[in-house]
Structure formats: C-alpha cells, structure tokens
Amino acid sequence: xxxxxxxxxxxxxxxxxxxxxxxxxxxxxxxxxxxxxxxxxxxxxxxxxxxxxxxxxxxxxxxxxxxxxxxxxxxxxxxxxxxxxxxxxxxxxxxxxxxxxxxxxxxxxxxxxxxxxxxxxxxxxxxxxxxxxxxxxxxxxxxxxxxxxxxxxxxxxxxxxxxxxxxxxxxxxxxxxxxxxxxxxxxxxxxxxxxxxxxxxxxxxxxxxxxxxxxxxxxxxxxxxxxxxxxxxxxxxxx
Ligand SMILES: [Zn+2]
Numbered sequence: 264x265x266x267x268x269x270x271x272x273x274x275x276x277x278x279x280x281x282x283x284x285x286x287x288x289x290x291x292x293x294x295x296x297x298x299x300x301x302x303x304x305x306x307x308x309x310x311x312x313x314x315x316x317x318x319x320x321x322x323x324x325x326x327x328x329x330x331x332x333x334x335x336x337x338x339x340x341x342x343x344x345x346x347x348x349x350x351x352x353x354x355x356x357x358x359x360x361x362x363x364x365x366x367x368x369x370x371x372x373x374x375x376x377x378x379x380x381x382x383x384x385x386x387x388x389x390x391x392x393x394x395x396x397x398x399x400x401x402x403x404x405x406x407x408x409x410x411x412x413x414x415x416x417x418x419x420x421x422x423x424x425x426x427x428x429x430x431x432x433x434x435x436x437x438x439x440x441x442x443x444x445x446x447x448x449x450x451x452x453x454x455x456x457x458x459x460x461x462x463x464x465x466x467x468x469x470x471x472x473x474x475x476x477x478x479x480x481x482x483x484x485x486x487x488x489x490x491x492x493x494x495x496x497x498x499x500x501x502x
Contacts (some may be wrong), residue, residue: 268325268333270294271341273381274317275361279305285315286332289323290364292378292409295371299325301335308435311338318344318385344389353388357394360384363404366495369409377410378410394468397478401501402462402470404485409463415484417460420444431457432480434487443448455480475501 275296276288289297289306301315313337314321320342325333326384347353364381368374384403387394408414416438419426425441431448433440439456440448454477461471462481482501489495 265299266327267367268294268317268327269322270325271322271378272297273322273361273378273385274315274319274321275365277315277317287315287335288365290361290378290381292375293373295374296365296369297325297333297371298331298348299333301333301338304335304342311335314338314340314343316343317361318347320344320382320385320394342386342389344385346389347385350395352395353392356400357385357388358501359400360388360403362495363407367407367489367493367499369482373416374410377407380410380467387468394470397482397500398458398472399467399470401458401478401481401485402465402467404497404500405459405462406467408485408488411493413488415439415459415465415488417463432484432487434484437488437492449480449483451480451484452477455484459484 270291272289272291274287275290278286280286283303285301285304287299289299291297302308304315320340322333322339324337326336327333329433366373368377416485418446420429420441421436421438422440422444429439430442431440431445433448454473458471458473458481464494479501486497489497
C-alpha cells in the first residue's frame with residue numbers, strides 16, 4: 264500500500280493523541296484492521312472531527328506517509344449509528360462486537376465478509392435495542408469464528424465421526440464429541456448444541472434465543488475455540 268487509499272471503514276476505537284489529534288483503529292473490507300492518525304480533529308473548526316467516533320461507518324481517504332500510521336485526509340459519513348450511544352446496553356454490545364473483531368482480525372488481511380458482518384451487527388443494534396443481549400452477541404462471535412476459519416465442527420463427533428449422542432465440546436479437538444469420546448471435553452447440552460447450529464445457519468437478525476445456562480456453555484465453547492485456535496482471549500459476554 265502506498266500513496267492514497269480510498270476505503271469504507273468502521274471506527275473501532277478513537278483515542279486522543281497529543282494536543283488535537285486522534286489515533287484511530289479502523290476496520291476496512293479490503294485492508295482489514297488499520298491504524299490511522301487524524302490530525303487537528305479536536306480543534307473547534309476541524310472539518311471532520313465529529314465523524315471519527317467509535318461505531319461510525321465512514322468512507323475515507325487515507326494517505327500513506329513514512330510512518331506506520333496512515334493519515335486521514337478526508338471523511339464522509341455513511342452512518343453515525345448514533346442511537347447506539349443512547350443506551351448503556353447497546354453501547355456495550357457494540358463495543359464488544361468491535362473489540363472481538365479487533366482481536367480476531369488484527370492484521371491488514373482482507374476480510375470483506377467480516378466488514379459486512381460488523382456493519383450488519385451495528386445496524387441491528389442501532390435499530391433494535393432488544394438485540395443487545397448475549398444471544399445476539401454469541402451468534403455474532405460464532406460467525407466471526409467461521410470467517411476466521413476456526414468454526415467448531417458440529418455435524419459429527421470430531422474424534423470418531425459419530426452423528427448421534429453428541430454430548431460434549433472439546434476446543435482442542437475442534438468441535439463436538441459423542442458420549443464415548445467425551446473425555447477431556449465439557450458437557451454441551453442439547454439446547455446449547457441447537458443454539459450453535461441455529462446461530463450459524465441463520466442471519467444475525469434471526470439469531471436464536473436460549474436459556475442463560477445454555478448460553479454459558481455456548482460462550483465457553485466460543486471462548487475456548489478462540490483461545491485454542493487463534494490465541495485470542497475474547498472479553499466475557501456473560502457474567
Ligand atoms: Zn466420538
């Protein structure tokens with residue numbers, strides 16, 4: 264990458280820097296996660312300071328200079344996702360979604376499907392605060408695992424191939440295990456299993472719902488998978 268780059272981006276984080284600048288963590292379709300600096304944006308007359316808050320969907324021109332950070336030279340707003348910030352639960356859910364993307368996709372490798380997924384998640388949270396619960400958050404994370412190429416195998420026991428009696432989950436083995444292969448796995452109940460399958464098979468807006476007990480098992484399966492296969496620790500969703 265050299266010269267100027269025109270791209271859509273979601274602002275993942277926006278950090279104050281020096282007197283009037285901001286350092287931005289951006290997620291883009293073709294260039295993955297990028298770091299950029301926006302100079303002078305905290306001055307009152309800045310042209311685009313207000314457009315560089317977290318969760319903004321923007322179209323920007325970035326200039327590649329000598330340093331590691333790109334410099335923001337122009338910004339157009341596509342969506343502010345402003346309603347997200349009005350409620351604690353949607354703000355928190357959006358921050359966790361951005362954080363999970365940031366941790367699982369930290370390089371400049373292209374992931375247009377992850378960009379689209381993040382845009383959908385923010386749009387959904389923006390439109391419907393009832394989507395801010397852990398059901399949606401876990402469905403989103405599962406789809407991120409799929410995009411990262413580390414989604415757990417759910418169709419058959421990862422050890423022996425058995426398709427009945429799937430009762431456990433082993434992140435080391437990479438998916439569900441049957442009753443006879445259950446050593447070194449934790450118990451994954453029927454409801455949790457059904458949630459995993461349904462969440463992967465449906466759009467985010469129709470993410471399945473499940474009991475807190477099942478969601479805790481699902482969260483454990485996702486967290487252990489991310490840790491084991493991507494060396495990434497995701498922030499807990501349930502407490
Ligand atoms: Zn088995």
